[in-house]
Amino acid sequence: MMTTPITVTPVRVATLLAGDERMPVFVHLIDHPAGRVLVDTGMTELHPAVADMDPQLEPLTEKGIDLDGITAVVNTHLHFDHCGGNHLFAGTPVYVQRRELEDARTLDEYTIREWVDAPGMTYIEVDGEFELLPGVRLLPAPGHTPGSQIVVVETDAGPVVIAGDSAVWFGELDEPTTEGQRLIRSLDPHQVWLAHADEPWPAGS
Ligand SMILES: [Zn+2]
Numbered sequence: 001m002m003t004t005p006i007t008v009t010p011v012r013v014a015t016l017l018a019g020d021e022r023m024p025v026f027v028h029l030i031d032h033p034a035g036r037v038l039v040d041t042g043m044t045e046l047h048p049a050v051a052d053m054d055p056q057l058e059p060l061t062e063k064g065i066d067l068d069g070i071t072a073v074v075n076t077h078l079h080f081d082h083c084g085g086n087h088l089f090a091g092t093p094v095y096v097q098r099r100e101l102e103d104a105r106t107l108d109e110y111t112i113r114e115w116v117d118a119p120g121m122t123y124i125e126v127d128g129e130f131e132l133l134p135g136v137r138l139l140p141a142p143g144h145t146p147g148s149q150i151v152v153v154e155t156d157a158g159p160v161v162i163a164g165d166s167a168v169w170f171g172e173l174d175e176p177t178t179e180g181q182r183l184i185r186s187l188d189p190h191q192v193w194l195a196h197a198d199e200p201w202p203a204g205s
Contacts, residue, residue, distance in 0.1 A: 006135055006153050007031045008160050010193055011063055013042030016081060017054040023196045025081050027060065028162045030153060032133050035071035039151050039162045040195060041085030047112050050080055060085050074138065076164025077148045078104035080112040082195065090120025095132065097140055098125040100147025141166045143178025150184065158190035165195055173201050 007030070014025040030037040044059040060067065073089050075082060075096040083104075086094060101123055104116045126149070130138040135154040142148060144165040151162040166180040167173045173192060176182045184192055191200035 005033070006155055008153055008155075008162065008191075008193060011060070011065070012198075013058050013060055013063075013085070014081065015056045015058075016050075017052075022056070024198055026193070026195050026197075027085070028151075028193055029065070029070075030136060030151070030162075032136060034133050036069050037072045037074060037132065037136065037151075038070045038089075039074045040076055040082040040164060041073065041088065043081055043084030044088065045084070047080070047115075049112055055081075060088065072132065074132070074149075074151055075100070076150065076162070076166070076195070077145045078111050078116050079145070079165070080115060082164060083111065084115050086115060086121060087118035090118070091122060093122055093124045095124045095126055095130070095138060097138075097147040097149045098127045100145060100149070101125055103145065103147055139183065141180030141183050143180035144168070148180055150180065152187060152189075155190065159187050160200075161187060161189045161192040163192050163194050167192070167194055167201070168196055169194070170197065170201050170203065 009029045010026045012024050012026050015022040025042050027042050028039040073094040077100050104111050137152045138149050141150040148166055150166055153160045161184055176185050191205045193200050
């Protein structure tokens with residue numbers, strides 16, 4: 001049986017100050033025979049609301065990526081460091097869980113709301129599990145936020161998960177405590193890419 005080759009590429013788009021350390025912010029490109037999907041969009045500008053995290057930007061627009069070739073965008077969730085580049089994709093479908101979009105639009109101090117509702121955004125609200133492309137699924141993964149989702153990519157080596165902040169550091173997957181983290185472990189993934197880690201989990205994979 002033929003297996004479709006699908007690749008996942010991390011792209012670092014910023015660093016943020018978290019306590020005494022700088023933490024990277026990654027987005028992930030999925031190259032699929034039927035399209036190119038971007039998971040999360042990082043940040044492209046500074047904002048007073050998050051100045052205390054001293055963002056150092058390396059925006060997507062300066063990475064040599066053909067943004068016009070991206071056929072769909074997925075937001076794992078809508079915190080500011082995951083949706084700050086959404087405005088670059090006006091007219092492109094942006095897939096997000098319905099609950100997440102509702103929370104981002106209604107809860108105080110949840111995100112930078114004008115980055116969510118940038119001009120021309122086309123949100124596709126997903127309610128639960130969704131097959132975006134053959135071998136690329138969105139799964140609700142509550143924990144970091146109630147409306148978080150992960151992206152599961154079927155590869156020859158096994159499932160590769162793009163987890164957003166469902167786990168922020170490796171220890172949260174070693175010893176899962178949230179529904180989302182337990183879901184990730186239940187998939188028996190080959191690799192899990194986190195938004196704020198340089199390497200995939202498990203270490204050395
Ligand atoms: Zn984050």
